[in-house]
Amino acid sequence: MVHRRELNGEEIVLGNQxxxxxxxxxxxxxxxxxxWSQPIGEAIAGPLKGQQLELLPSTxxxxxxxxxxxxxxxxxxxDGWRTAFDLSDMTIVVxxxxxxxxxxxxxxxxxxxxxxxxxxxxxAVVIDPDDDARWAVFSRLLDDALADFExxxxxxxxxxxxxxxxxFLGVGRSGxxxxxxxxxxxxxxxxxxxxxxxxxxxxxxxxxx
Amino acid sequence: MKQYRTIIAVATAGTLxxxxxxxxLLTSAPQDGPPPALLLANPDLTYDPVxxxxxxxxxxxxxxxxxxxxxxxxxxxTTPSEVDWPDQMLVIGVAGANTSKVYPITPLNQxxxxxxxxxxxxxLVTW
Numbered sequence: 001m002v003h004r005r006e007l008n009g010e011e012i013v014l015g016n017q018x019x020x021x022x023x024x025x026x027x028x029x030x031x032x033x034x035x036w037s038q039p040i041g042e043a044i045a046g047p048l049k050g051q052q053l054e055l056l057p058s059t060x061x062x063x064x065x066x067x068x069x070x071x072x073x074x075x076x077x078x079d080g081w082r083t084a085f086d087l088s089d090m091t092i093v094v095x096x097x098x099x100x101x102x103x104x105x106x107x108x109x110x111x112x113x114x115x116x117x118x119x120x121x122x123x124a125v126v127i128d129p130d131d132d133a134r135w136a137v138f139s140r141l142l143d144d145a146l147a148d149f150e151x152x153x154x155x156x157x158x159x160x161x162x163x164x165x166x167x168f169l170g171v172g173r174s175g176x177x178x179x180x181x182x183x184x185x186x187x188x189x190x191x192x193x194x195x196x197x198x199x200x201x202x203x204x205x206x207x208x209x
Numbered sequence: 210m211k212q213y214r215t216i217i218a219v220a221t222a223g224t225l226x227x228x229x230x231x232x233x234l235l236t237s238a239p240q241d242g243p244p245p246a247l248l249l250a251n252p253d254l255t256y257d258p259v260x261x262x263x264x265x266x267x268x269x270x271x272x273x274x275x276x277x278x279x280x281x282x283x284x285x286x287t288t289p290s291e292v293d294w295p296d297q298m299l300v301i302g303v304a305g306a307n308t309s310k311v312y313p314i315t316p317l318n319q320x321x322x323x324x325x326x327x328x329x330x331x332x333l334v335t336w
Contacts, residue, residue, distance in 0.1 A: 018273030
């Protein structure tokens with residue numbers, strides 16, 4: 001989505017609030033600290049509550065289609081990011097600012113799910129043992145409990161509450177939390193050899209020590 | 210004496226006109242160059258409705274600290290000939306009257322937000 005960062009003709013700067021509302025991201029603005037919801041572009045708390053940012057037209061398409069239509073396009077410089085890869089020898093990186101962990105995909109595949117903590121945040125990394133391209137990272141913080149996940153034939157089982165979720169969408173399937181959806185966290189794939197370059201202090205899973 | 214005053218008045222008016230003209234030129238020039246550096250606030254020193262005890266809407270879940278996932282506040286750009294991206298890679302594109310910009314989904318998966326501008330209009334790109 002692309003929003004116009006202007007309110008009554010004045011530019012505003014937005015950052016990442018680090019919270020989800022309705023399973024979507026929220027922002028904070030640097031001027032007033034108000035909290036904004038991405039899908040509606042509206043402030044949901046703080047001094048600017050009720051104000052809305054204009055949604056601008058944008059296109060979600062393939063690089064080939066965009067480049068053909070806009071040969072003179074400026075392209076975000078993502079030097080250092082690899083975009084084509086063979087997943088089988090890659091890692092899934094969870095980077096939460098002060099702490100990051102690179103999860104080895106073959107080792108992940110062997111266990112299906114890892115319950116872990118990164119930067120003090122309780123997370124779970126799930127992978128389809130039969131398809132490396134299907135994976136997800138969830139928060140383990142439920143309404144009143146901390147989930148302890150296991151990948152079963154029925155789905156992602158939380159042993160704390162006995163609830164089962166879709167392992168990649170996080171949608172509840174059965175049990176007491178069947179009406180809930182797990183919160184997704186951002187993560188990305190990286191080559192193991194690139195990881196120390198970008199994250200010199202980063203940890204790896206399984207631990208090497 | 211009066212003559213001098215007239216000359217000074219005309220000269221002053223002329224200077225003002227020139228200044229105005231240059232001003233119009235400057236403000237109407239395309240702003241495709243690097244945008245001015247952003248004034249960033251310290252998230253810890255900025256008002257936070259949550260810690261202030263404001264009533265948050267149902268379903269609001271604070272998972273991380275502000276900017277723990279750091280937005281791209283100062284994006285840099287290159288040309289299509291400089292990149293080697295797969296044809297089928299997903300991108301978000303925005304087009305202005307004379308300029309267009311494209312953001313691959315891959316980095317947005319990690320950084321989530323790009324604070325940018327297009328032809329002088331401040332924009333926020335999110336995924």
